[in-house]
Amino acid sequence: MSSTCRSGSTSTGLGDDTPSIVAQGWTTPPGGTVVGVSDTASSTALLTDHYELTMLQAALQAGTAHRRSVFELFPRRLPEGRRYGVVAGVGRALEAIERFRFDDEVLGALDAGGVVDEQTLAWLADHTFTGDVWGYPEGEVYLPYSPLVVVEGTFAEAVLLETVLLSIYNHDSAIASAASRMTWAAGGRPCIEMGSRRTHEEAAVAAARAAYVAGFEATSNLAALQRHGIPTTGTSAHSFTLLHDTERDAFTAQVTSLGRGTTLLVDTYDIAEAVRTAVDVAGPELGAVRLDSGDLGLLAHEVRAQLDSLGATGTKIIVTSDLDEYAIAALAAAPVDGYGVGTQLVTGSGHPTSGFVYKLVSREGDDGQMVPVAKRSKDKGSVGGRKYALRHLSADGVAEAEVVGIGTPPRDDGDDRELLVRLVRDGAVVGHEPLSAARERHLTSRDELPLPARMLSKGQPVIPTLHLD
């Protein structure tokens, strides 16, 4: 098992005693070096709503574009019934900020489309973000009104980042929030992300990354290996069995090429016959069998008994059919060694987006002083003023409240954790970190939550959010 595939904590159930399907050849760890290719080297500036640019144009003309401003990205609530959420996408957002530039190609498109006037195009050509960004670090737990990102700069430079920041945070955090419930439900058993085919091809890569942050062991997605160094996994589909004249031919071909430690898919025809053939072909050293249909709990018991009777006591059982956190929890008593999760992971298990918004909360007035601002609409209100945030912890390290200071930082009781870290300073990204850090942070942060956080039933946020003026 490579070090990037290992959680930093043994108290989480994902530590040293994790049944290793990696060692069984089901997972290929990355070969040491991460290639670190970003999803594209091109500009992110047009991953943006039209109105960000028309607002810029109007504010430039009115002379208000350069007022100092504070925007905040936050959730008004958790998805219905969820007890906590997980912040993901921070690293990707920082890359997007670095690549947010109006190069000739971008300017050409805006010009051809008649989106903004010449003055605005000229301003954009010279634009780079020079402000500051604070944010919750990746993997951290969040609650309603957690100020996940605080952007300080001119109105012009801060408003332009709205759409792309929301896209990244809303997507990646939705996946991580679902993934965290799944890995918690799985206890010490590894979860593998395999939902690429069920979501947009680029969202798939981000989903693999977010799931990894929230405790998944590996992914099927090869671009996630290339770009993020996430271990990948997989052996064969039903088509491989059907390609061959017999199931035995298929198993022999796979074991010959991929070794006895491979995982054989045993539900193309008759499962009991396939398990017999699998052990006959690979011997009791067979790495694992995979079940992808039927009553997985029942089948796991039957297959375990059969494998044991054939002497394949070390052969693992991997299940992969339409799993979500509830199905994973329901299989806790079944002899299952690993879960492959697809559709429900990449669609956020019923909540494919996080509902984060990005609001102006403070801006410079005529007199140069900062003025808290908020709209008054009843159903979509926001709280004016720059926010600060602490996770208030009990003396024995249990989270008790999300404390949000408005305008000034709340007092730290000594055991509390500061939640906002500096991500961008004077336009320079300073918040990059290895993905393993986010992964470890998530386990630590989740473990701090009171016990009801782990309940899958619908409930209230597990700790309250306290706003302090």
Added chain:
Amino acid sequence: MSSTCRSGSTSTGLGDDTPSIVAQGWTTPPGGTVVGVSDTASSTALLTDHYELTMLQAALQAGTAHRRSVFELFPRRLPEGRRYGVVAGVGRALEAIERFRFDDEVLGALDAGGVVDEQTLAWLADHTFTGDVWGYPEGEVYLPYSPLVVVEGTFAEAVLLETVLLSIYNHDSAIASAASRMTWAAGGRPCIEMGSRRTHEEAAVAAARAAYVAGFEATSNLAALQRHGIPTTGTSAHSFTLLHDTERDAFTAQVTSLGRGTTLLVDTYDIAEAVRTAVDVAGPELGAVRLDSGDLGLLAHEVRAQLDSLGATGTKIIVTSDLDEYAIAALAAAPVDGYGVGTQLVTGSGHPTSGFVYKLVSREGDDGQMVPVAKRSKDKGSVGGRKYALRHLSADGVAEAEVVGIGTPPRDDGDDRELLVRLVRDGAVVGHEPLSAARERHLTSRDELPLPARMLSKGQPVIPTLHLD
């Protein structure tokens, strides 16, 4: 209104008499030429599951990789309660096939990750797809078991395309299927896609494209303008009002820069006061006002009455808060001139993925003859044999059945429409078409469906799928 913003049919309610918010300056049509930049020039080969490559390796070693094979991409069912689906992503899938190449960067990542052996890497280095692809053209309606894509080639080349084809079709068709219900519910009133911030930043561009195929008039997404020539739209957010010392200052700034035809957002503070100020600032030539919160039906009536009383009888009312097809339908009797749709569009209105699968249905046997193949699993069965498909139409042009021939084409009754068109011939993409063609096709295809197709309540597929051996 630019020609790309126009549906080709006046029978659909989206024709010439569409209330034009474009003319009001709310929409910027593209400036004639489409820049036509693809989402990235890089290879799509790693947007792929690990197991596609390990299957390839095992099949290469076993000598079965070059067996002629037929894979099909199809839905086993529609999302629960939906009466039809809409095919989207075809053009993007064809681009992905063209860019599916194992260049040095890709091979380096596979090598570093230890994904496959040297022999397989060597094979991949020389690989280009040389097979044939047929498929439903973009915008076409589909039903359960419609054979949306038929890929013919060797096992090796056809299996490799599985993941990326499924990703694109599953995502884009989910969006288009939801979008079609929304534009139908909206009748002749324009729908604007503005959900970019609620989904992955690249999925957002694809969602804008899919929505446009299914009848949306425009999008907020600037990359969709750049890449696909889709008209974009938008004027201002609440932050623009809050930036200024007064709402009047904000409206004045916007009207000065964007003209009287602009759309002013009137729900930051008090709506009635904002409408008064808006008309005072812009005059009765004000293009539109936008409502983004509250009881939109009630507010639309109040605002319409107020606008009329102020002489702004031509000023449109645009609504944009948490709309889906049901909310749009519920506003049919309200004086609303356009709908901006976000979250529910980009998340497929409850069904963010289409559930398409990609299955081997036929392959060459030892004797060189093609053999139909299917797995036997009860809950995930497939039908062996290459499929052909017709939409059976009555003499007066109403769709009556999806006729799927197994192994041989079904007989055409004269009024029927062939559904599978050639997309790739001997490895060369031949199926590219302008997006406007898909848009027109969708309206035609949807109009052919029996009347219950339009019902938003849960129901069965509106026409049956008949399998003919």
